[in-house]
Amino acid sequence: MNAEQIWELFFPPRCLLCGEILAIGQGKLCSDCQMEVQRREGRLLFSPQTQQPEGLEAGFAVFYYEESKEAIWRFKFHGAYRMGEDFGRLMAEKAGKAGFLDLAKAQVVIPVPVHRQRLRLRGFNQAALLARPVAAVLKVPMSETLCRIRHTKAQMTLGDQQRQENVHHAFAVVRPEEVRDKRVLLIDDIYTTGATASSCALALRQAGASSVSVLALAAGAVRIR
Numbered sequence: 001m002n003a004e005q006i007w008e009l010f011f012p013p014r015c016l017l018c019g020e021i022l023a024i025g026q027g028k029l030c031s032d033c034q035m036e037v038q039r040r041e042g043r044l045l046f047s048p049q050t051q052q053p054e055g056l057e058a059g060f061a062v063f064y065y066e067e068s069k070e071a072i073w074r075f076k077f078h079g080a081y082r083m084g085e086d087f088g089r090l091m092a093e094k095a096g097k098a099g100f101l102d103l104a105k106a107q108v109v110i111p112v113p114v115h116r117q118r119l120r121l122r123g124f125n126q127a128a129l130l131a132r133p134v135a136a137v138l139k140v141p142m143s144e145t146l147c148r149i150r151h152t153k154a155q156m157t158l159g160d161q162q163r164q165e166n167v168h169h170a171f172a173v174v175r176p177e178e179v180r181d182k183r184v185l186l187i188d189d190i191y192t193t194g195a196t197a198s199s200c201a202l203a204l205r206q207a208g209a210s211s212v213s214v215l216a217l218a219a220g221a222v223r224i225r
C-alpha cells in the first residue's frame with residue numbers, strides 16, 4: 001500500500017461535484033456526475049458576435065453557478081488543491097471542445113487576483129489554482145502580474161450598480177511586459193455580472209494586452225448591459 005492509498009483509507013476521495021464518497025480507484029466523479037459532466041458542453045457567455053462587457057472579447061463557463069455552488073464552496077473553503085487541478089483541466093477540455101479556445105487564442109493565462117489580505121486568510125487564490133492547469137493544457141505561460149490593489153467587498157453581496165463601483169480601479173498590472181501585445185485569457189471561478197472580469201480587462205488593456213477573454217468554472221445569471 002503506498003502513501004496515497006493509506007491517505008485515501010482515512011480520507012476517502014469524494015466526488016468533485018456532489019461530494020459523495022467514491023470507491024478507491026473510481027476517479028474524480030461519481031458515475032451520476034460523470035455522466036452529467038460528459039453531457040455538458042459548457043456555454044459561451046458572449047463573443048465578438050454578441051454584446052460584450054467592456055474590455056472583454058469572449059467568455060465561457062462550464063457550469064451554472066446554482067447547480068455547482070456546493071462544489072465551489074468546498075473548493076474555496078476546504079483548501080482543495082486537488083479540486084483546482086481537476087476543475088482547471090475540465091475547464092480547458094470543455095472550452096476546447098466548444099471552440100472557445102480557438103476564439104480566445106490565448107498567449108498568456110492570468111487568474112483574477114484576490115487581495116493579499118484575503119490571500120493571507122484563505123492561503124490560496126482559487127482562480128490561480130484553476131489557471132495553472134489551464135495554462136498547462138494550453139502550453140502557454142501563466143502570469144500573476146495582475147494584482148488587486150484595493151480591498152473589495154464580496155461581489156455576491158452587492159447589487160449590479162454597487163458591483164461595478166466596488167471593482168472600479170481595483171486592479172493593476174505589475175509587470176506590463178508580461179501582457180503587452182498579448183492575447184490574455186483571464187480565469188475566474190465564478191462569473192456573474194462580468195463587472196470583475198471587465199475591470200480586470202480594462203487594467204490589462206491599459207497595460208497593452210491586445211485582447212482579453214474570460215474562462216470561468218461557473219456562471220450565474222448573466223446580465224449584460
Ligand SMILES: [Zn+2]
Binds near residue numbers: 016020
Ligand atoms: Zn457526484
